[in-house]
Amino acid sequence: MEGIRVLVIDDEEAQRGLIAGFFKKQGLEVAAAEGGSQGLERLQKEPFDLVLVDYRMPGISGLEVLREVKRVNPEIPVIVMTAYGTIETAVQAMKEGAYDYLTKPVDLDDLWHRIERARERQWLLAENRELKERLQERYHFDQIIGESGKMQEVLALVHRVSNSGATVLIRGESGTGKELIAKAIHYNSPRAEGPFIKVNCAALPENLLESELFGHEKGAFTGAVSSRIGRFEAADKGTIFLDEIGDLSPSLQVKLLRVLQEREFERLGSNRTIKVDVRIIAATNRDLEAVVRGGRFREDLYYRLNVVPISIPPLRERREDLPPLMDHFLTKLSLENRKTITGLTREARDALMRYEYPGNVRELENILERAVVLARSETIGLSDLPISLQEPKAGEETEKSLPSLLEGIERRMIVEALQKSQGVQTKAAELLGISERMLRYKLKKYGI
Ligand SMILES: Nc1ncnc2c1ncn2[C@@H]1O[C@H](COP(=O)(O)OP(=O)(O)OP(=O)(O)O)[C@@H](O)[C@H]1O
Ligand SMILES: [Mg+2]
Known part of the structure; x- marks a missing residue:
């Protein structure tokens, strides 16, 4: 098991030393951390193939470490060590995605046996490390900020869908992070080493877009001085991201439908059929259902694309x-x-x-x-x-509902009062004619 890197996190020095020493003897590369926060810090900086963590530690617990590892890179197996007889904790660790658990005192033979099993199941592939490294710094979930419940749901869905090859349709207003999510799906999928190819379907006129997508042979049209491969071919073994899909012309919709169904197409000016292995992620900021109803987008294509819809809230x-x-x-x-x-x-x-x-x-x-x-x-x-x-603009509230209008006014009055009182809450409350307790409640409510 050369080249496999293990991180051991345990607050007990003796235990840590014992396990780390054992791993070294077995030929693994070992790093040790004496607590959850040090462990997480190392995980952010270096790639590991396996994490062994003690369940009970002061500060950041083993469970929290597990959650963080799963959030950042669900591919890394985590083994949790629990005290003898605390089966509930072991169950919880497994539920949260631990690869395995061990009871303390740790039986080194047993531990080794489990690690070998993890290797057999190809969990521990040293060759994956470079990839893991790349993922860690780039489109890993820690680059996507989303603490709100709504974004947490989106991210959970992204996690689940990444491992499948399912077609994904990402919806969301402009600037909500559709492309970021598309990349996160690709770089967390088994295709991560393959290309991520982006095509903006609204940026080009129809004939140019067609040759952009499917490629063309020399002489296929005026100006086609040499043959060229299209984006679908370039995306083979990877992911193609079709942005602004709602703007696709009817004839290209037919061609795309065929790619979705058969994974095949021809270059312009050629009758040789090309097969590709691509995952398709599409995005739109339009109300695609309305476009379908209006007859400007094929219903069959819509269903083919909308296998897994992900909506990013504004x-x-x-x-x-x-x-x-x-x-x-x-x-x-x-x-x-x-x-x-x-x-x-x-x-x-x-x-x-x-x-x-x-x-x-x-x-x-x-x-x-x-x-x-x-x-x-x-x-x-x-x-x-x-x-x-x-x-705040005058008249900005014209199309809002009465409650949100009142909230807006309330919020602004509070901010003003605080400015006038230079942040002294007692004084601000007095200015507003409300109790200090009420003010504190409202500050929290509006996140001031
Ligand atoms: N949750 C997020 N966390 C961190 N950065 C984000 C997040 N969402 C969006 N961004 C950043 O905001 C910018 C816009 O995101 P992105 O290009 O993915 O949006 P989009 O939905 O594709 O926009 P458009 O519809 O205009 O193409 C990018 O720089 C992106 O990195
Ligand atoms: Mg975009």
Whole structure:
């Protein structure tokens, strides 16, 4: 088992030393961590093929480590060690996706036996490491921020669908992260080593798009001076991402239907049939059902594409994601722009929290990028944000419902009162004519 890297996480030094020493003798590469947080830190930095973790540790528990490993890379087998006689904990660990469990004191022969079994089942493939490494830094789920319940559901679905080869249709308004999700599916799938090819179906006129998708032979049309392979061929053994699928012309819809059904097509100007092994992920920001009803999109194609629908909710419907997204982008953007931005002023944060984001996550990212570039100090202030965010627009609430209108007013009044009272809550409550307790409740409610 050369080249297999194991991480042992246990707070008991003697136990850790015993297991690590045993593994080394068996020819494995071993790293040891004395607690959950150190363990997770190492996991973020280095790839491992197997994790052995103690269930009971102060601070971050073995179960939390397990969850995090599963979240970041579900492919890594985790063996959990539990104290003798605590079968419930073992059951729970298995439920949460542990590969196996051991009771303490650990029987080294038994442990070795289980590891060999894991290897036989091809769980431990050293060749996969490079791949794991690449995945870890790139489209791993930790790059996708989504703490809200709605996004958690989306991410759980992404996890489940990644391992299958099922066709996926991703729905969502512009800028909600459709492409990000498509990549996450590909790079977490068995096809991860194959290509991820993106085609925007709205970007090209019909005849160009056709040759782009299916390729053409020399002389197939004026200007086809040499033959060229299409995106479907390029995506063989990988994934093709068909963006803006709702804009596909009727004749291309027919051709795509055939690819979906038979996985075959011909290049333009050729009658040789080409077979490909591709996974198809499509995306649209349109109401595709309405387009079908309107007769502009084939119903049979719709059903073929809509095998697993994934809908990404607009950002304004998951405001809990705003604070972690802001932190994520600020860190990323300050690095990219070589600036040290430590945070936002309260006013700037409030303005960002209250905005509606018609352009969703991309708009937030753009706003913050501009702010990072503009900021003259380490904190981003209100004046670094676009004017439209700096003051709530009059009349913006015209098409909203009465309760949300009232909430908007309430929120704004609270923010104003806090500004006037320089953050002193007793004073702000007094200004607003409500109790301090009520104010605290509302602050929490609106995430101020
Ligand atoms: N949940 C998220 N966590 C982190 N970054 C995100 C998230 N969602 C979107 N982004 C970022 O926002 C930007 C827009 O995302 P993406 O291009 O995937 O959106 P889209 O839905 O394909 O947009 P469009 O419909 O305009 O093509 C990207 O830079 C992406 O990395
Ligand atoms: Mg996109």
